[in-house]
Amino acid sequence: MQRVAIIGAGISGLMCARLLSSQFEVTLFDKSRGVSGRMATRRVDEFDIAFDHGAQYFTIRSEAMQTWLDQWLESNVVARWNGNVVVLRPGMPPEQEPTVRYVANPAMNALGKHLAKGQSIETNTQISQAEKTSGGWMLSTTEDVQHGPFDLLISTVPPTQALDILGEVSPLREVLLAQEFDPCWATLVYFAEPVPISYDAAFVHENPLRWICRNNSKPGRNSEKECWVLHASGDWSNEYQERASDEITPRLLKAFTEATGCQLPEIRYATSHHWRFSAPKTPLERSFLWDETSQLGICGDWCSGARVEGALFSGYSLASQLLEQFR
Numbered sequence: 606m607q608r609v610a611i612i613g614a615g616i617s618g619l620m621c622a623r624l625l626s627s628q629f630e631v632t633l634f635d636k637s638r639g640v641s642g643r644m645a646t647r648r649v650d651e652f653d654i655a656f657d658h659g660a661q662y663f664t665i666r667s668e669a670m671q672t673w674l675d676q677w678l679e680s681n682v683v684a685r686w687n688g689n690v691v692v693l694r695p696g697m698p699p700e701q702e703p704t705v706r707y708v709a710n711p712a713m714n715a716l717g718k719h720l721a722k723g724q725s726i727e728t729n730t731q732i733s734q735a736e737k738t739s740g741g742w743m744l745s746t747t748e749d750v751q752h753g754p755f756d757l758l759i760s761t762v763p764p765t766q767a768l769d770i771l772g773e774v775s776p777l778r779e780v781l782l783a784q785e786f787d788p789c790w791a792t793l794v795y796f797a798e799p800v801p802i803s804y805d806a807a808f809v810h811e812n813p814l815r816w817i818c819r820n821n822s823k824p825g826r827n828s829e830k831e832c833w834v835l836h837a838s839g840d841w842s843n844e845y846q847e848r849a850s851d852e853i854t855p856r857l858l859k860a861f862t863e864a865t866g867c868q869l870p871e872i873r874y875a876t877s878h879h880w881r882f883s884a885p886k887t888p889l890e891r892s893f894l895w896d897e898t899s900q901l902g903i904c905g906d907w908c909s910g911a912r913v914e915g916a917l918f919s920g921y922s923l924a925s926q927l928l929e930q931f932r
Protein backbone atom coordinates (compact mmCIF):
# COMPACT_ATOMS: atom_id res chain seq x y z
CA MET A 606 0.00 0.00 0.00
CA GLN A 607 1.30 3.48 -0.84
CA ARG A 608 1.84 5.80 2.09
CA VAL A 609 0.28 9.28 2.26
CA ALA A 610 1.08 12.03 4.75
CA ILE A 611 -1.50 14.78 5.25
CA ILE A 612 -0.39 17.91 7.08
CA GLY A 613 -3.42 19.38 8.88
CA ALA A 614 -6.41 17.60 10.40
CA GLY A 615 -8.87 20.37 9.64
CA ILE A 616 -12.03 19.57 7.76
CA SER A 617 -10.36 19.38 4.32
CA GLY A 618 -7.56 17.07 5.49
CA LEU A 619 -9.98 14.82 7.36
CA MET A 620 -12.34 14.56 4.41
CA CYS A 621 -9.42 13.74 2.12
CA ALA A 622 -8.06 11.13 4.55
CA ARG A 623 -11.46 9.52 5.00
CA LEU A 624 -11.69 8.80 1.27
CA LEU A 625 -8.04 7.95 0.66
CA SER A 626 -7.83 5.43 3.48
CA SER A 627 -9.76 2.88 1.40
CA GLN A 628 -6.74 2.58 -0.90
CA PHE A 629 -3.72 4.18 0.83
CA GLU A 630 -2.03 4.03 4.22
CA VAL A 631 -2.76 7.56 5.48
CA THR A 632 -1.23 9.46 8.41
CA LEU A 633 -2.48 12.90 9.42
CA PHE A 634 -0.36 15.38 11.39
CA ASP A 635 -1.77 18.35 13.28
CA LYS A 636 -0.07 20.87 15.52
CA SER A 637 -3.16 21.26 17.72
CA ARG A 638 -4.35 19.12 20.62
CA GLY A 639 -7.46 18.04 18.73
CA VAL A 640 -8.80 17.82 15.21
CA SER A 641 -11.12 20.07 13.19
CA GLY A 642 -8.93 23.16 12.66
CA ARG A 643 -10.97 26.33 12.19
CA MET A 644 -14.23 24.42 12.64
CA ALA A 645 -13.42 24.77 16.30
CA THR A 646 -14.95 24.68 19.77
CA ARG A 647 -13.51 26.28 22.93
CA ARG A 648 -14.60 24.67 26.20
CA VAL A 649 -14.38 26.48 29.55
CA ASP A 650 -14.59 23.78 32.23
CA GLU A 651 -14.83 26.25 35.10
CA PHE A 652 -18.31 27.29 33.94
CA ASP A 653 -19.17 24.14 31.98
CA ILE A 654 -19.67 26.18 28.83
CA ALA A 655 -18.51 25.94 25.21
CA PHE A 656 -18.25 28.33 22.28
CA ASP A 657 -17.96 27.65 18.56
CA HIS A 658 -15.31 30.32 18.11
CA GLY A 659 -14.34 29.55 14.49
CA ALA A 660 -16.86 28.49 11.84
CA GLN A 661 -20.36 29.34 13.03
CA TYR A 662 -22.49 27.21 10.73
CA PHE A 663 -22.27 25.90 7.20
CA THR A 664 -24.35 25.74 4.08
CA ILE A 665 -24.35 23.02 1.44
CA ARG A 666 -24.98 23.88 -2.19
CA SER A 667 -23.10 21.25 -4.21
CA GLU A 668 -24.64 17.89 -5.09
CA ALA A 669 -21.50 15.99 -4.09
CA MET A 670 -21.57 17.40 -0.57
CA GLN A 671 -25.35 17.01 -0.24
CA THR A 672 -24.90 13.20 -0.17
CA TRP A 673 -22.51 13.52 2.76
CA LEU A 674 -24.78 16.00 4.51
CA ASP A 675 -27.69 13.56 4.29
CA GLN A 676 -25.58 10.88 6.02
CA TRP A 677 -24.47 13.27 8.76
CA LEU A 678 -28.03 14.45 9.36
CA GLU A 679 -29.17 10.84 9.53
CA SER A 680 -26.55 10.02 12.17
CA ASN A 681 -27.21 13.29 14.05
CA VAL A 682 -23.58 14.47 13.73
CA VAL A 683 -25.01 17.51 11.98
CA ALA A 684 -28.33 19.26 12.62
CA ARG A 685 -30.22 22.06 10.97
CA TRP A 686 -29.97 25.30 12.93
CA ASN A 687 -33.25 27.18 12.92
CA GLY A 688 -31.92 30.24 14.74
CA ASN A 689 -33.46 33.60 13.96
CA VAL A 690 -30.69 35.25 11.90
CA VAL A 691 -30.98 38.90 10.86
CA VAL A 692 -29.00 41.68 9.22
CA LEU A 693 -28.33 44.78 11.34
CA ARG A 694 -27.74 48.22 9.85
CA PRO A 695 -27.59 51.41 11.95
CA GLY A 696 -30.96 53.13 12.20
CA MET A 697 -32.79 50.27 10.41
CA PRO A 698 -35.00 47.53 11.88
CA PRO A 699 -33.43 44.03 11.85
CA GLU A 700 -33.95 42.35 8.48
CA GLN A 701 -34.51 38.56 8.32
CA GLU A 702 -31.81 36.42 6.66
CA PRO A 703 -33.52 33.10 5.87
CA THR A 704 -30.68 30.88 4.49
CA VAL A 705 -30.81 27.16 5.44
CA ARG A 706 -27.93 26.61 7.88
CA TYR A 707 -26.37 23.53 9.45
CA VAL A 708 -24.17 23.04 12.50
CA ALA A 709 -22.21 20.09 13.83
CA ASN A 710 -23.85 18.57 16.88
CA PRO A 711 -23.30 19.12 19.83
CA ALA A 712 -20.42 21.47 18.91
CA MET A 713 -18.75 22.57 15.68
CA ASN A 714 -15.72 20.33 16.21
CA ALA A 715 -18.00 17.24 16.29
CA LEU A 716 -17.91 16.85 12.51
CA GLY A 717 -14.10 16.75 12.52
CA LYS A 718 -14.13 14.22 15.35
CA HIS A 719 -16.59 12.11 13.39
CA LEU A 720 -14.44 12.18 10.24
CA ALA A 721 -11.36 11.38 12.33
CA LYS A 722 -12.73 8.07 13.60
CA GLY A 723 -10.48 5.18 12.57
CA GLN A 724 -7.80 7.50 11.11
CA SER A 725 -4.16 7.49 12.14
CA ILE A 726 -3.58 11.01 13.50
CA GLU A 727 -0.52 12.51 15.18
CA THR A 728 -1.80 15.51 17.14
CA ASN A 729 0.45 17.99 18.98
CA THR A 730 2.80 17.54 16.04
CA GLN A 731 3.85 20.66 14.20
CA ILE A 732 5.53 19.94 10.88
CA SER A 733 8.35 22.40 10.24
CA GLN A 734 9.80 20.97 7.04
CA ALA A 735 8.94 18.60 4.22
CA GLU A 736 11.63 17.37 1.90
CA LYS A 737 11.37 15.20 -1.20
CA THR A 738 14.18 12.64 -1.13
CA SER A 739 14.91 9.73 -3.48
CA GLY A 740 13.01 7.47 -1.06
CA GLY A 741 9.95 9.72 -0.81
CA TRP A 742 8.71 12.63 1.31
CA MET A 743 10.37 13.09 4.72
CA LEU A 744 8.75 15.30 7.34
CA SER A 745 10.47 17.01 10.28
CA THR A 746 8.67 18.38 13.31
CA THR A 747 9.48 21.39 15.48
CA GLU A 748 10.65 18.84 18.09
CA ASP A 749 13.17 17.51 15.53
CA VAL A 750 11.39 14.20 15.04
CA GLN A 751 11.47 12.68 11.53
CA HIS A 752 8.48 10.96 9.88
CA GLY A 753 8.55 9.10 6.59
CA PRO A 754 9.22 8.25 3.90
CA PHE A 755 5.81 8.84 2.32
CA ASP A 756 4.96 8.28 -1.34
CA LEU A 757 2.55 11.21 -1.48
CA LEU A 758 2.33 14.42 0.54
CA ILE A 759 -0.80 16.51 0.98
CA SER A 760 -0.69 19.92 2.63
CA THR A 761 -3.92 21.48 3.94
CA VAL A 762 -2.39 24.31 5.99
CA PRO A 763 -2.85 27.98 5.03
CA PRO A 764 -0.50 29.03 2.17
CA THR A 765 1.95 31.07 4.27
CA GLN A 766 2.47 28.08 6.54
CA ALA A 767 2.73 25.73 3.54
CA LEU A 768 5.51 27.93 2.13
CA ASP A 769 7.43 27.71 5.42
CA ILE A 770 7.14 23.92 5.36
CA LEU A 771 7.80 23.31 1.67
CA GLY A 772 10.54 25.93 1.31
CA GLU A 773 11.98 27.79 -1.64
CA VAL A 774 11.86 24.92 -4.08
CA SER A 775 8.16 24.12 -3.77
CA PRO A 776 6.77 23.49 -7.26
CA LEU A 777 3.57 25.31 -6.24
CA ARG A 778 5.39 28.29 -4.73
CA GLU A 779 3.98 30.94 -7.09
CA VAL A 780 0.36 30.02 -6.31
CA LEU A 781 1.04 29.86 -2.58
CA LEU A 782 2.81 33.24 -2.61
CA ALA A 783 -0.17 34.92 -4.24
CA GLN A 784 -2.58 34.04 -1.41
CA GLU A 785 -3.53 36.40 1.42
CA PHE A 786 -5.68 35.76 4.48
CA ASP A 787 -7.62 38.13 6.76
CA PRO A 788 -7.31 37.67 10.51
CA CYS A 789 -10.35 37.65 12.80
CA TRP A 790 -10.76 38.67 16.44
CA ALA A 791 -13.42 36.56 18.16
CA THR A 792 -14.84 37.56 21.55
CA LEU A 793 -16.50 34.83 23.62
CA VAL A 794 -18.84 35.97 26.35
CA TYR A 795 -20.99 34.17 28.91
CA PHE A 796 -23.81 36.23 30.44
CA ALA A 797 -25.66 35.55 33.69
CA GLU A 798 -28.99 36.04 31.90
CA PRO A 799 -30.32 36.04 28.34
CA VAL A 800 -29.42 39.07 26.23
CA PRO A 801 -32.78 40.83 25.72
CA ILE A 802 -32.96 40.78 21.91
CA SER A 803 -35.41 38.85 19.74
CA TYR A 804 -32.89 37.37 17.29
CA ASP A 805 -30.18 34.70 17.76
CA ALA A 806 -27.55 35.93 15.36
CA ALA A 807 -26.85 38.85 13.07
CA PHE A 808 -24.64 39.97 10.23
CA VAL A 809 -23.57 43.42 11.42
CA HIS A 810 -22.81 46.40 9.17
CA GLU A 811 -20.98 49.66 9.86
CA ASN A 812 -19.56 48.40 13.14
CA PRO A 813 -16.25 46.77 14.20
CA LEU A 814 -18.24 43.52 14.38
CA ARG A 815 -19.42 41.61 11.35
CA TRP A 816 -21.22 38.73 13.13
CA ILE A 817 -22.81 38.09 16.51
CA CYS A 818 -24.34 34.79 17.60
CA ARG A 819 -26.15 33.30 20.58
CA ASN A 820 -24.18 30.06 20.59
CA ASN A 821 -26.74 28.34 22.83
CA SER A 822 -29.47 28.81 20.20
CA LYS A 823 -27.84 26.03 18.16
CA PRO A 824 -29.11 22.46 18.52
CA GLY A 825 -27.34 20.24 21.06
CA ARG A 826 -25.93 23.16 23.10
CA ASN A 827 -26.94 23.89 26.69
CA SER A 828 -29.75 26.41 26.07
CA GLU A 829 -29.62 27.66 29.69
CA LYS A 830 -26.07 29.02 29.42
CA GLU A 831 -26.19 32.32 27.57
CA CYS A 832 -23.00 32.19 25.49
CA TRP A 833 -22.33 34.64 22.65
CA VAL A 834 -19.64 34.66 19.97
CA LEU A 835 -18.75 38.04 18.43
CA HIS A 836 -16.60 38.19 15.29
CA ALA A 837 -14.86 41.39 14.25
CA SER A 838 -14.65 42.35 10.59
CA GLY A 839 -11.50 41.60 8.56
CA ASP A 840 -10.60 45.31 8.35
CA TRP A 841 -10.97 45.88 12.09
CA SER A 842 -9.12 42.65 12.92
CA ASN A 843 -6.28 43.71 10.63
CA GLU A 844 -6.06 47.11 12.30
CA TYR A 845 -6.03 45.59 15.81
CA GLN A 846 -4.09 42.42 15.12
CA GLU A 847 -1.08 43.31 17.24
CA ARG A 848 -3.18 44.19 20.31
CA ALA A 849 -3.53 42.01 23.40
CA SER A 850 -6.68 39.98 23.95
CA ASP A 851 -7.52 41.99 27.13
CA GLU A 852 -7.64 45.15 25.08
CA ILE A 853 -9.91 43.64 22.44
CA THR A 854 -12.66 42.24 24.70
CA PRO A 855 -14.03 45.59 26.06
CA ARG A 856 -13.90 47.17 22.60
CA LEU A 857 -15.92 44.38 20.99
CA LEU A 858 -18.40 44.29 23.88
CA LYS A 859 -18.96 48.01 23.36
CA ALA A 860 -19.46 47.36 19.64
CA PHE A 861 -21.99 44.63 20.58
CA THR A 862 -24.00 47.14 22.66
CA GLU A 863 -23.88 49.67 19.84
CA ALA A 864 -25.00 47.13 17.23
CA THR A 865 -27.90 45.72 19.26
CA GLY A 866 -28.86 48.84 21.21
CA CYS A 867 -29.44 46.76 24.33
CA GLN A 868 -28.15 46.89 27.89
CA LEU A 869 -25.91 43.83 28.38
CA PRO A 870 -26.61 41.52 31.36
CA GLU A 871 -23.94 40.74 33.96
CA ILE A 872 -20.88 39.09 32.38
CA ARG A 873 -19.58 35.92 34.03
CA TYR A 874 -16.78 35.18 31.59
CA ALA A 875 -15.29 36.93 28.57
CA THR A 876 -12.18 36.44 26.50
CA SER A 877 -10.95 37.07 22.97
CA HIS A 878 -9.23 34.75 20.53
CA HIS A 879 -7.17 35.85 17.55
CA TRP A 880 -7.44 33.84 14.32
CA ARG A 881 -4.35 34.77 12.34
CA PHE A 882 -5.51 32.99 9.18
CA SER A 883 -9.27 33.30 9.28
CA ALA A 884 -10.45 33.69 5.70
CA PRO A 885 -8.71 33.76 2.32
CA LYS A 886 -9.14 37.10 0.55
CA THR A 887 -9.46 35.67 -2.94
CA PRO A 888 -9.93 31.91 -2.91
CA LEU A 889 -8.81 29.97 -5.99
CA GLU A 890 -11.46 28.27 -8.03
CA ARG A 891 -9.47 25.11 -8.70
CA SER A 892 -10.69 22.78 -5.91
CA PHE A 893 -7.13 21.56 -5.24
CA LEU A 894 -3.55 21.64 -6.60
CA TRP A 895 -1.55 18.60 -7.64
CA ASP A 896 2.08 18.40 -8.72
CA GLU A 897 2.65 15.11 -10.49
CA THR A 898 6.46 15.27 -10.52
CA SER A 899 6.86 15.65 -6.77
CA GLN A 900 3.63 13.81 -5.84
CA LEU A 901 2.49 16.82 -3.82
CA GLY A 902 -1.15 17.76 -3.35
CA ILE A 903 -2.63 20.85 -1.76
CA CYS A 904 -6.19 21.33 -0.59
CA GLY A 905 -8.09 23.54 1.83
CA ASP A 906 -10.81 26.17 1.89
CA TRP A 907 -8.64 28.70 0.06
CA CYS A 908 -8.55 26.44 -3.01
CA SER A 909 -12.30 26.25 -3.22
CA GLY A 910 -14.67 28.83 -1.80
CA ALA A 911 -13.35 29.94 1.59
CA ARG A 912 -15.88 28.13 3.76
CA VAL A 913 -16.61 24.77 5.37
CA GLU A 914 -18.28 23.47 2.23
CA GLY A 915 -15.30 24.62 0.15
CA ALA A 916 -12.87 22.85 2.51
CA LEU A 917 -14.91 19.64 2.41
CA PHE A 918 -15.19 19.83 -1.36
CA SER A 919 -11.49 20.55 -1.81
CA GLY A 920 -10.44 17.51 0.27
CA TYR A 921 -13.04 15.36 -1.45
CA SER A 922 -11.97 16.44 -4.96
CA LEU A 923 -8.26 15.84 -4.38
CA ALA A 924 -8.95 12.40 -2.88
CA SER A 925 -11.28 11.48 -5.75
CA GLN A 926 -8.60 12.35 -8.31
CA LEU A 927 -5.92 10.35 -6.46
CA LEU A 928 -8.18 7.31 -6.01
CA GLU A 929 -8.83 7.33 -9.74
CA GLN A 930 -5.21 7.95 -10.72
CA PHE A 931 -3.68 5.26 -8.45
CA ARG A 932 -6.43 2.65 -8.85
Ligand SMILES: Cc1cc2nc3c(=O)[nH]c(=O)nc-3n(C[C@H](O)[C@H](O)[C@H](O)COP(=O)(O)OP(=O)(O)OC[C@H]3O[C@@H](n4cnc5c(N)ncnc54)[C@H](O)[C@@H]3O)c2cc1C
Pocket residue numbers: 612613614615616617618634635636637640641642643644658659660661662663664730731732733761762763766770789791836880882883884904905906907911912913914916
Ligand atom coordinates in the same frame (compact mmCIF):
# COMPACT_ATOMS: atom_id res chain seq x y z
C1 LIG B 1 -13.59 33.11 12.80
C2 LIG B 1 -14.02 32.21 11.69
C3 LIG B 1 -15.36 32.16 11.31
C4 LIG B 1 -15.77 31.30 10.27
N1 LIG B 1 -17.10 31.21 9.98
C5 LIG B 1 -17.50 30.33 9.05
C6 LIG B 1 -18.89 30.09 8.83
O1 LIG B 1 -19.73 30.62 9.54
N2 LIG B 1 -19.24 29.22 7.85
C7 LIG B 1 -18.31 28.55 7.09
O2 LIG B 1 -18.71 27.76 6.22
N3 LIG B 1 -16.99 28.74 7.30
C8 LIG B 1 -16.57 29.59 8.27
N4 LIG B 1 -15.25 29.75 8.52
C9 LIG B 1 -14.28 29.10 7.64
C10 LIG B 1 -14.09 27.60 7.98
O3 LIG B 1 -13.81 27.45 9.33
C11 LIG B 1 -12.96 27.10 7.11
O4 LIG B 1 -13.27 27.34 5.76
C12 LIG B 1 -12.65 25.61 7.27
O5 LIG B 1 -12.77 25.17 8.60
C13 LIG B 1 -11.24 25.40 6.73
O6 LIG B 1 -10.86 24.04 6.83
P1 LIG B 1 -9.43 23.63 6.26
O7 LIG B 1 -9.28 22.17 6.50
O8 LIG B 1 -9.29 24.11 4.87
O9 LIG B 1 -8.35 24.46 7.11
P2 LIG B 1 -8.05 24.47 8.68
O10 LIG B 1 -9.28 24.23 9.44
O11 LIG B 1 -7.31 25.73 8.92
O12 LIG B 1 -7.10 23.20 8.88
C14 LIG B 1 -5.71 23.28 8.77
C15 LIG B 1 -5.11 22.47 9.93
O13 LIG B 1 -3.69 22.49 9.78
C16 LIG B 1 -3.12 22.53 11.07
N5 LIG B 1 -1.76 23.05 10.90
C17 LIG B 1 -1.38 24.29 10.51
N6 LIG B 1 -0.03 24.35 10.43
C18 LIG B 1 0.44 23.12 10.75
C19 LIG B 1 1.74 22.55 10.85
N7 LIG B 1 2.85 23.27 10.58
N8 LIG B 1 1.85 21.26 11.22
C20 LIG B 1 0.75 20.50 11.49
N9 LIG B 1 -0.51 21.01 11.43
C21 LIG B 1 -0.66 22.28 11.06
C22 LIG B 1 -4.04 23.43 11.86
O14 LIG B 1 -3.93 23.20 13.25
C23 LIG B 1 -5.41 23.04 11.30
O15 LIG B 1 -6.02 22.03 12.09
C24 LIG B 1 -14.81 30.55 9.58
C25 LIG B 1 -13.46 30.59 9.97
C26 LIG B 1 -13.08 31.39 11.03
C27 LIG B 1 -11.64 31.40 11.49
